Amino acid sequence: MSDLKISNLHKHYGSFHAVKGIDLEVPSGEFTVLVGPSGCGKSTLLRTIAGLEDSSSGTVEIAGRDVTWARPRDRDIAMVFQNYALYPYLNVKDNIAFGLRARKFAEAEVEKRVSRAAGMLGIGHLLKRFPRELSGGQRQRVAIGRAIVRDAVLYLFDEPLSNLDAQLRDDMRVEIKRLHQELGRTMVYVTHDQIEAMTLADRIVLLRDGLIEQQGSPLDLFERPKTRFVAGFLGSPKMNFIPATATETGVALNDGTRLDMPGRSGMKTGQAVVLGLRPQYIAMAGQSLAKGHARVPVTIELVQPTGSRVQATMPLGGASIIAELAAHDVSRPGERTEIDIDMTRAVIIDPKSEQVI
Amino acid sequence: MSATRRSPGMRLAFRYLAAALITVVFVFPVYWLFIISFKTPDEIFAFPPVWYPKSLQLANYHVLFKDGDAATVGNSLILASVSTFFAMILGTIAAYSLVRFKTGGENLAVWIISQRMMPPVAIVFPLFLAYVFIGWVDSYVGLIVLYTAFSLPYVIWMMRGYIEDIPLELEESALVDGCSRWEVLWKVVFPMARAGLFATAVFTFVFAWNEFLFALVLTRTEVTTYTVQVTHYFGGQSNFWAKIAAMSVLGTIPVFFTVAVMQRFLVRGISMGAVKG
Numbered sequence: 252m253s254d255l256k257i258s259n260l261h262k263h264y265g266s267f268h269a270v271k272g273i274d275l276e277v278p279s280g281e282f283t284v285l286v287g288p289s290g291c292g293k294s295t296l297l298r299t300i301a302g303l304e305d306s307s308s309g310t311v312e313i314a315g316r317d318v319t320w321a322r323p324r325d326r327d328i329a330m331v332f333q334n335y336a337l338y339p340y341l342n343v344k345d346n347i348a349f350g351l352r353a354r355k356f357a358e359a360e361v362e363k364r365v366s367r368a369a370g371m372l373g374i375g376h377l378l379k380r381f382p383r384e385l386s387g388g389q390r391q392r393v394a395i396g397r398a399i400v401r402d403a404v405l406y407l408f409d410e411p412l413s414n415l416d417a418q419l420r421d422d423m424r425v426e427i428k429r430l431h432q433e434l435g436r437t438m439v440y441v442t443h444d445q446i447e448a449m450t451l452a453d454r455i456v457l458l459r460d461g462l463i464e465q466q467g468s469p470l471d472l473f474e475r476p477k478t479r480f481v482a483g484f485l486g487s488p489k490m491n492f493i494p495a496t497a498t499e500t501g502v503a504l505n506d507g508t509r510l511d512m513p514g515r516s517g518m519k520t521g522q523a524v525v526l527g528l529r530p531q532y533i534a535m536a537g538q539s540l541a542k543g544h545a546r547v548p549v550t551i552e553l554v555q556p557t558g559s560r561v562q563a564t565m566p567l568g569g570a571s572i573i574a575e576l577a578a579h580d581v582s583r584p585g586e587r588t589e590i591d592i593d594m595t596r597a598v599i600i601d602p603k604s605e606q607v608i
Numbered sequence: 609m610s611a612t613r614r615s616p617g618m619r620l621a622f623r624y625l626a627a628a629l630i631t632v633v634f635v636f637p638v639y640w641l642f643i644i645s646f647k648t649p650d651e652i653f654a655f656p657p658v659w660y661p662k663s664l665q666l667a668n669y670h671v672l673f674k675d676g677d678a679a680t681v682g683n684s685l686i687l688a689s690v691s692t693f694f695a696m697i698l699g700t701i702a703a704y705s706l707v708r709f710k711t712g713g714e715n716l717a718v719w720i721i722s723q724r725m726m727p728p729v730a731i732v733f734p735l736f737l738a739y740v741f742i743g744w745v746d747s748y749v750g751l752i753v754l755y756t757a758f759s760l761p762y763v764i765w766m767m768r769g770y771i772e773d774i775p776l777e778l779e780e781s782a783l784v785d786g787c788s789r790w791e792v793l794w795k796v797v798f799p800m801a802r803a804g805l806f807a808t809a810v811f812t813f814v815f816a817w818n819e820f821l822f823a824l825v826l827t828r829t830e831v832t833t834y835t836v837q838v839t840h841y842f843g844g845q846s847n848f849w850a851k852i853a854a855m856s857v858l859g860t861i862p863v864f865f866t867v868a869v870m871q872r873f874l875v876r877g878i879s880m881g882a883v884k885g
Contacts, residue, residue: 303780323783336781340799350785353795397785 504568
């Protein structure tokens, strides 16, 4: 059973084609994250699901009912907006109760639900305050409270954390994930932040230029990207891309370095390819437990410690790559050392089609 | 360099003196109007002038109420209130439509405000003939419709600016939460634009309150407004200064209280528009 089904959805703004034919089915209870760079159509898609934008063609079904032309209030959805959308002239309690009162709930029921939602979000003591008296994080909790107080089929989140500072964003992310586990409701969440997408999602739908580039579980997309775009978008630091040529046993970099690939397949010998290496799959020589790693000498150019890890920049095969090493592996630029590359995790991309081979 | 600088106490005293002088210049005419309305005829024409009367006698007001002249203030009140009410409702709805649904494209709003530029005197006589034809001369409905129509462009123009300032997300959130468009207007747009609504309403009210030309041409005896009534006291032979003053005071009081009560919203509403530019 799916709570949301989108078929061949298109959206035009004048001559601009924002959504170019999207098919998407979201199973009941799943947390789906729509992610992509700005302008990829993810917000437009969400707003079309909500009924805040009309679709140019295609259909939207919510809980098995065609709502393509239904008004937002007839879709049985609740939505959390980027800028909280709290009414400044209402206190926290009335803000949370707004949707219930608009739907003519009995006042006793409103009381009960508001206090339950406020309790879940830890804002029970703020009910009498006005939005201007709240911090950013508290406002966002109220905005979420206003959504969960309703028994909607589908909960929509439009970049709800992008206005918060980093620390608060981490806390609220945990909060949202916990809420999803407790409520077990179907949620669709839009973000441009790949870390939010990876951490929150049961399923990531990665959009690019109005089309779905790839969808699947976070690990699926991380480990088995289908295109260079997906490989580069997910993961931090970003995947390294190095131009190379296919050999009989693996690949050769432009400086002649040969890297053997166990289980090499799909490449024609002599074919120009792009080698994709995640910084996490590069280690100091001798530390990698993976079989089939390739050892290469390098000179460290730049060192960025992040605490438990260190991001080291180094030239390799004519490109500049980043490796994520253990904290004390390298200390200063100019150091000459050897690294092990886990070639079983390497991704080979056809530079013409940008598809992963 | 500090030789010419006065002490802070002197500077403050100088400022207060200047402020007091300016206040006197502006307040004196108002004071004079009020004080004449309480004077006897002898005191009014006395020379040197009587700066303040010995007793505040109310005979001038008494005459106005006895003859029914004071009722014209009531007429003005009805005309201004009712026309303001309708202009605000219709104008706000129209402004909402212009902002959110882009009704009439980009230029309709400019076309609407351009209606304000027409000199009223250019249409007052054609309008008089039309009103004679439909029997609206000297009636409440005639002036209410006219004042409403005249205020609408201003209300639409002002409210358009205030509504543009309301974050779209607030309305969208209400739509998702279960409101219809009318409910959004009532529960989100009106409260959000409250300061602007009040400020616009005050100016609309004052416009209708002070309107003279249409009231003069389109009324006779039934719904004479106080502005027209005051002119009746300017005679060919003599001017009834006592009545003029007393009537003017009666006409000032309602506006004075309206502005006093609304002042808080007025300042905020006007500055809101100012920031918007």
